[in-house]
Amino acid sequence: MERLFGLIRGLRSRGVSVVYVSHKMDEIFRICDRVTVLRDGQTVGTREAASTSPGELIRMMVGRELDLGGGPQRAARGGVVLEVEGLSTRRLRDVSFTLHRGEVLGVAGLVGAGRSELGAAVFGLDRIRSGRIRLGGAALAARSPREAMRRGIGLVPEDRRLEGLMMSMSVRENGSFATLDRLQRLGFLRGTRERAELQTVARQLALQCPSMAACVSNLSGGNQQKVLLARWLLLHPEVLFLDDPTRGIDVAAKQDIYRIIEELAAAGKAVMLVSSELPELLRCCHRILVLREGRVTAIYDAAGATQERIMASATLAEEDV
Numbered sequence: 158m159e160r161l162f163g164l165i166r167g168l169r170s171r172g173v174s175v176v177y178v179s180h181k182m183d184e185i186f187r188i189c190d191r192v193t194v195l196r197d198g199q200t201v202g203t204r205e206a207a208s209t210s211p212g213e214l215i216r217m218m219v220g221r222e223l224d225l226g227g228g229p230q231r232a233a234r235g236g237v238v239l240e241v242e243g244l245s246t247r248r249l250r251d252v253s254f255t256l257h258r259g260e261v262l263g264v265a266g267l268v269g270a271g272r273s274e275l276g277a278a279v280f281g282l283d284r285i286r287s288g289r290i291r292l293g294g295a296a297l298a299a300r301s302p303r304e305a306m307r308r309g310i311g312l313v314p315e316d317r318r319l320e321g322l323m324m325s326m327s328v329r330e331n332g333s334f335a336t337l338d339r340l341q342r343l344g345f346l347r348g349t350r351e352r353a354e355l356q357t358v359a360r361q362l363a364l365q366c367p368s369m370a371a372c373v374s375n376l377s378g379g380n381q382q383k384v385l386l387a388r389w390l391l392l393h394p395e396v397l398f399l400d401d402p403t404r405g406i407d408v409a410a411k412q413d414i415y416r417i418i419e420e421l422a423a424a425g426k427a428v429m430l431v432s433s434e435l436p437e438l439l440r441c442c443h444r445i446l447v448l449r450e451g452r453v454t455a456i457y458d459a460a461g462a463t464q465e466r467i468m469a470s471a472t473l474a475e476e477d478v
Contacts, residue, residue: 379410
């Protein structure tokens, strides 16, 4: 990113005009002179970067006030729901941690540190070479996605288009995919019940789509992500692993997802949140687990976590942290 910003500065010094598109406010205010906001294909307005604020731009982007929040609710955690001890896979090495009911546990680390691989191991996608996983005090013996889902574990993957959604299928088909066993009777899908449950979750997520029959490929990135979340909310998971769930979506959809994470934690569910954005982890999480080269290098309580400490743990050898 620093190299990109350096190139932009170099181009500007030579008189080259640059149009920079981003949802990230820190980038906008760092490199832009003027900001034009688009919403629904129309120009909302243009502001001088020096005379506006992130709050004003966000209001222009979404057309309404947003509660940006200042961090997760500091409610007392419940009992341990997920226990991982000495977990090793082809990418992870001796990973141990606990996850409590009502807790949002962040997962930080550089690309390739093992963040996505941790979710794949917990969900039964990656073969476990050693270690154990216990859910609600009982071992996850089968270690398969089917067993994980049966026991109440959900996984929202990092790439919704390649790993999560069937892009040529409808919102309804994608949303109910994980709960077909519950929604069928004698081999026939109970359409009325399916639609009723999906509509309830769609309202909870503020999902915007023409109808449940709409092709998911025609939705915005934020609404596609909400369809994927709807799939797992219908499962009523005890543990939900979210792998960079706000990547490539607009600021309003991000706030909706933050709200859902808070609601899940308030209801006693346990959430693991992977994010490439450290401010997002600091905003949403009660604790933050840091990975480096497949190993846990630190676990911070939110009150003691800073971007500098997290980055140090993600980039330095353990003896240097």
